[in-house]
Amino acid sequence: MRTFIIGDIQGCYSALRRLLDSVGFEPGKDKLWGAGDLIGRGPESLQTLRFFSSLGENANSVLGNHDLHFLAVHLGIKAPKTQDKFAPILKAEDRDALVHWLRQRPMTWMPDANTLLSHAGLYPDWTLAEAAAFGQEVERVLRSDDWQELLATMYTNDAKAWSQDLAGHERLVFIINALTRMRWVTTDHKLDLMSKSGLNNITTGLYPWFSHPDRRLREDQRVLFGHWAALEGNTGQHNCIALDTGYIWGGKLTAIEIESGRFYQTGSV
Numbered sequence: 001m002r003t004f005i006i007g008d009i010q011g012c013y014s015a016l017r018r019l020l021d022s023v024g025f026e027p028g029k030d031k032l033w034g035a036g037d038l039i040g041r042g043p044e045s046l047q048t049l050r051f052f053s054s055l056g057e058n059a060n061s062v063l064g065n066h067d068l069h070f071l072a073v074h075l076g077i078k079a080p081k082t083q084d085k086f087a088p089i090l091k092a093e094d095r096d097a098l099v100h101w102l103r104q105r106p107m108t109w110m111p112d113a114n115t116l117l118s119h120a121g122l123y124p125d126w127t128l129a130e131a132a133a134f135g136q137e138v139e140r141v142l143r144s145d146d147w148q149e150l151l152a153t154m155y156t157n158d159a160k161a162w163s164q165d166l167a168g169h170e171r172l173v174f175i176i177n178a179l180t181r182m183r184w185v186t187t188d189h190k191l192d193l194m195s196k197s198g199l200n201n202i203t204t205g206l207y208p209w210f211s212h213p214d215r216r217l218r219e220d221q222r223v224l225f226g227h228w229a230a231l232e233g234n235t236g237q238h239n240c241i242a243l244d245t246g247y248i249w250g251g252k253l254t255a256i257e258i259e260s261g262r263f264y265q266t267g268s269v
């Protein structure tokens with residue numbers, strides 16, 4: 001058995017299948033994980049969701065901001081953006097089953113005790129185990145009857161820092177933002193959700209989460225994440241692995257095989 005984690009697929013199903021073919025992926029034997037944003041701006045979001053859900057226990061994905069945005073569009077809470085290619089899912093006869101599958105996905109995954117997968121990465125104040133435990137607080141709500149209320153009220157760009165005292169809705173929203181939208185973090189640990197630039201454009205007082213001076217990630221641990229295509233796969237940290245290499249923007253789709261640490265990529269044809 002091999003386990004492949006794939007960076008942001010964003011509905012680029014043909015590229016996903018090309019990448020899986022190139023590594024000799026065997027459904028029913030190998031495991032497939034998405035780094036979040038399974039769906040979004042690519043042309044085949046419906047096929048991507050159907051493929052992942054059809055693999056049963058052999059495929060999974062952590063949730064990304066585009067996945068949550070789709071759930072909000074499904075509920076009529078958010079209007080689709082012009083770049084969103086959700087219409088085929090919204091018209092599909094299996095729409096409800098696909099929505100149900102998507103909202104059962106986890107916020108994080110730990111393939112082993114020293115490795116964390118999440119869509120955006122690891123908030124500097126948190127240990128890997130804390131990130132996973134906080135993610136479970138959100139998972140419980142997304143899988144409950146309260147999921148619609150959470151999606152209706154979760155959108156805020158307020159720059160907040162984590163506090164153990166955060167409670168209720170505010171706490172859930174912080175966890176969602178840290179695990180699905182974070183890129184830059186301020187000196188005093190606030191999430192700056194507005195800046196999307198890469199490392200060649202650094203603002204004073206802002207750090208990428210993976211090089212924040214107060215980070216708790218240990219050298220013998222690693223974080224796998226997607227979301228930040230502008231990094232082009234480079235974090236400058238050996239243990240922070242950026243898997244979103246911007247296929248949807250003309251870049252590559254990247255997979256890492258967990259057992260060997262080997263990388264595989266496909267570009268457009």
Ligand SMILES: [Mn+2]
Pocket residue numbers: 037064065066119180226227228
């Ligand atoms: Mn994203």
